[in-house]
Amino acid sequence: MEPMGNVLHLLVILSLLEKGNAKVGHFKAAGATAPGDIIIGGLFPIHEGVEESPNISAPHEPQCIRFNMVGFTQALAMIHAVESANRSPVLTTLGISLGYRIHDSCSDVTTALRASADFTQEPNTGANTSTCSPPIMAVIGASSSEISIAVARQLNLELIPQISYASTAIILSDKIRFPAFLRTVPSDLYQTRAMVQLLSDSKWTWVGVVTTDGDYGRSALDSFVSQATASGICVAFKEILPNSLTSPDGESAFGQAAATLLGNPNVKVVVSFARPIHMMYLYQELRVWGSLLGEKVWVASDGWSSSKEVLGEMDLLDIGHVVGFSFKRGNLAPFHRYLMNLININDVIGNNSFLKEFYSLLNKSGDPGFGSSFTVPAEILLNNSDAKVVFSVEMAVSAIAHAVADICSKKDCKTPGTVQPWEVLETLRGSHFELEGKSYSFDQKGDINLGYDVTLWRSVRGVINIHDVVAVYHPINNSFSYTSGNTKNLTDLRDVVSVCSPSCEPGKFKKFAQGQHTCCYECINCTENHYSNNIDMHQCLSCDTKREWSLEGSSGCTHKTLEFFSWQDGFAEVLLALAALGIILVLLVGALFLHHHQTPVVRAAGGPLSQIILLSLVGSFVSAVFFVGHPSSLQCKVRQVLFGLSFTLCVSCILVKSLKILLAFQLNPDRKDVLRRLYQPYAIICLCVALQVLTCTLWLVLQSPREKATVFTTTVLAECDEGSQVAFGVMLCYIAVLALVCFACAFKGRKLPQKYNEARFITFSMLLYLMSWLIFVPVYVTTSGKYLPAVEMVVILISNYGILSCHFFPKCYVILFKKEHNTKSAFMKNIYEYSRKGITDSSSVFETSVSQTEGYRISHPYSISSPSFFMSPPPIEPTAPQNCWSVDQNIQSIDPATHCTVVDHGVFVTGQLTRPHRLRRSMSL
Numbered sequence: 001m002e003p004m005g006n007v008l009h010l011l012v013i014l015s016l017l018e019k020g021n022a023k024v025g026h027f028k029a030a031g032a033t034a035p036g037d038i039i040i041g042g043l044f045p046i047h048e049g050v051e052e053s054p055n056i057s058a059p060h061e062p063q064c065i066r067f068n069m070v071g072f073t074q075a076l077a078m079i080h081a082v083e084s085a086n087r088s089p090v091l092t093t094l095g096i097s098l099g100y101r102i103h104d105s106c107s108d109v110t111t112a113l114r115a116s117a118d119f120t121q122e123p124n125t126g127a128n129t130s131t132c133s134p135p136i137m138a139v140i141g142a143s144s145s146e147i148s149i150a151v152a153r154q155l156n157l158e159l160i161p162q163i164s165y166a167s168t169a170i171i172l173s174d175k176i177r178f179p180a181f182l183r184t185v186p187s188d189l190y191q192t193r194a195m196v197q198l199l200s201d202s203k204w205t206w207v208g209v210v211t212t213d214g215d216y217g218r219s220a221l222d223s224f225v226s227q228a229t230a231s232g233i234c235v236a237f238k239e240i241l242p243n244s245l246t247s248p249d250g251e252s253a254f255g256q257a258a259a260t261l262l263g264n265p266n267v268k269v270v271v272s273f274a275r276p277i278h279m280m281y282l283y284q285e286l287r288v289w290g291s292l293l294g295e296k297v298w299v300a301s302d303g304w305s306s307s308k309e310v311l312g313e314m315d316l317l318d319i320g321h322v323v324g325f326s327f328k329r330g331n332l333a334p335f336h337r338y339l340m341n342l343i344n345i346n347d348v349i350g351n352n353s354f355l356k357e358f359y360s361l362l363n364k365s366g367d368p369g370f371g372s373s374f375t376v377p378a379e380i381l382l383n384n385s386d387a388k389v390v391f392s393v394e395m396a397v398s399a400i401a402h403a404v405a406d407i408c409s410k411k412d413c414k415t416p417g418t419v420q421p422w423e424v425l426e427t428l429r430g431s432h433f434e435l436e437g438k439s440y441s442f443d444q445k446g447d448i449n450l451g452y453d454v455t456l457w458r459s460v461r462g463v464i465n466i467h468d469v470v471a472v473y474h475p476i477n478n479s480f481s482y483t484s485g486n487t488k489n490l491t492d493l494r495d496v497v498s499v500c501s502p503s504c505e506p507g508k509f510k511k512f513a514q515g516q517h518t519c520c521y522e523c524i525n526c527t528e529n530h531y532s533n534n535i536d537m538h539q540c541l542s543c544d545t546k547r548e549w550s551l552e553g554s555s556g557c558t559h560k561t562l563e564f565f566s567w568q569d570g571f572a573e574v575l576l577a578l579a580a581l582g583i584i585l586v587l588l589v590g591a592l593f594l595h596h597h598q599t600p601v602v603r604a605a606g607g608p609l610s611q612i613i614l615l616s617l618v619g620s621f622v623s624a625v626f627f628v629g630h631p632s633s634l635q636c637k638v639r640q641v642l643f644g645l646s647f648t649l650c651v652s653c654i655l656v657k658s659l660k661i662l663l664a665f666q667l668n669p670d671r672k673d674v675l676r677r678l679y680q681p682y683a684i685i686c687l688c689v690a691l692q693v694l695t696c697t698l699w700l701v702l703q704s705p706r707e708k709a710t711v712f713t714t715t716v717l718a719e720c721d722e723g724s725q726v727a728f729g730v731m732l733c734y735i736a737v738l739a740l741v742c743f744a745c746a747f748k749g750r751k752l753p754q755k756y757n758e759a760r761f762i763t764f765s766m767l768l769y770l771m772s773w774l775i776f777v778p779v780y781v782t783t784s785g786k787y788l789p790a791v792e793m794v795v796i797l798i799s800n801y802g803i804l805s806c807h808f809f810p811k812c813y814v815i816l817f818k819k820e821h822n823t824k825s826a827f828m829k830n831i832y833e834y835s836r837k838g839i840t841d842s843s844s845v846f847e848t849s850v851s852q853t854e855g856y857r858i859s860h861p862y863s864i865s866s867p868s869f870f871m872s873p874p875p876i877e878p879t880a881p882q883n884c885w886s887v888d889q890n891i892q893s894i895d896p897a898t899h900c901t902v903v904d905h906g907v908f909v910t911g912q913l914t915r916p917h918r919l920r921r922s923m924s925l
Contacts, residue, residue, distance in 0.1 A: 038137050039099045040400055041101050041160075042078050084394075107144065185447070200233065211239075300325065575628070695730055696731065769799045
């Protein structure tokens, strides 16, 4: 018959079963039996339920209804596995065989307990022992976790090993409460873990859960919710469907579940642990509401992932996408051959009431050709055979067969009572068995965990394929491996968005409302100096405000710009060029003065003192260079101390020159002898510099300058902390005091002869210094930033160039371009003219008549500011004797011919003239 005809026959049979016309009250309780040395019990859902009686007055055995084709094929898989084991060398070499007694659980706990009572009862000793069935050594079943839990408690009384092929409830792994329970499938703990991993990989964080009431459904629900919550996945709703479809609140429960599904449009992914029949009713209810669910993704548990009957008359496009988790599958070819040849095994039919019922139902379907063709029943059984369940049943039988072989290899198993169930249980726990060339064993929890196949339902030309494996889940490392060619099919589903709130982009963080799910939140921008560098961050991270900054809503921190008076700065380059130019000019001037050190101009400029001044200017110019670049603690110390000492030395030398002027011309002649002995130029310079050295030493020891980093919003300013501002102020004030003294002394000598008169230059240079530093103080106090060092650097350069321009450039001009003025005669002429002008114009000139021979004595003070050098002025009259202008460098030598008193670099002269009037002059050269 064509495949379409087979489908029609199956639909007719299902319709008859649904109406409840087929009842099995007349069948035996043990539906399938076979003799053997070791008897194995079987418990399978041959029927989908029991007929409920509204009024129960006495205990009775209810009628089983709705023949379950899938459960029937599972029982046939056990029969086939037992027969295969009996033919295997594992048992044939020992000469023993396995038998079975298979009962129908009718998908009901009470019925299953009645069947399990047959497994635990003792044989009837009053009957003929040759006809009595031996006790059950192991039980295979049940399918439902709820039934397995109930049966396991009863089998625990005799420690009869129970191996389930489909019960996955987590509680069954508890060996304290269920010591005799084993299973060939993994626990729901791994299935829910695999589901959560799939949701996490697909970024589905807002899901719904549908499950059935009972031990299996609630256990799976609890496991899934706990693992999902730990992975950041939120359960929007949990719909628990009643276990019994005929319960009074059954219809309303399905309507409520449909309303919940349609009332959560953001929930695009639904995880279901329901039974196939419950899912079919749910889809039908959704269809009644007139809503298509084509955008939803249904994550199916192993309970219904291979049951396409859930669609009913609907198409796959009507419900959306189905991603199923199923157990590992084996090779179905031997079992398929067994089903094709099943009709020829008459002895099996005679001992199998389930098979008889199956054929009777086919006869009632009205097929006229049934009597001559056996293709239809074989096709129906093949279509309802589940590869993964068949493989699990075969593993259970193979495990028992190997355990029995281990026991019987050590004792005679043909004698009744030789083998006990607890011996089989103990052997099962530690034994390894082989199936299809692979070795298997139970773990410490009594499970065989082979992982899961991930299937994706697809509809091709109206034919639904539910066995398309797209990935394999590995429980060892909690990961998926995708099968070649099917990767795109599963990854395409990741375009489905099932979230309560959109992901928060980098730069934002999640703000949760009180009482809401953690997956429902508001995205808030990170504040300044905070950032989030990943999506969906719960809080913003703080920037290191000492080195980093960020704007509001930033996804990262920006390093703060390190600012200082850099070498690459244009202003710094100009100032450094001026400092370098100053050093070069000082060196050139020093070389020029050394070359002309015997000339009157150089001697008038101070002689050796001028070289000391030039040396101090070099140090001052060099100190300005330390104000540029990234400051260090050493650099901060050197630049201030070097400037303070250098400029103090410079001003001290200028002060000595100013004091010499006062000593020569502006003091009372009666005090000149005392002051002349106190006037020690180099001692004064050393004393002035020593005081500044003391100040700087105390500054460095007590609170020295050091590097400091000032943090701003977006920048870090590297600058020098002067340490003690008091010490810094004392250093500058001390130099200012010396400059004021120089200014005062020079101002008093402003009317001296032109070629000796440096007072105007000293006055101008000191005035320029004082004014620049007076401006510097308020600017320095009120200014901040990287250009603050440039302020002090400018003032230093102004001070240095002021001294260099006023003290040395005019003399260099005379040396280079006015050589005629750089002679002794030119200088003496200038002094002589200034002396005559002073005698004629001064109001302080007076005449005194002493005697005829001595003539007149005239006394008048003069001021000459140039350093001492001596030359002979032109005579007043031709007959006058030569005066004492040219003298030695010794101190206090007396010339008896002219009565001249000589002082080193300063001369007090008493000269005699040939005229009757004698002049008494005092001058300092």
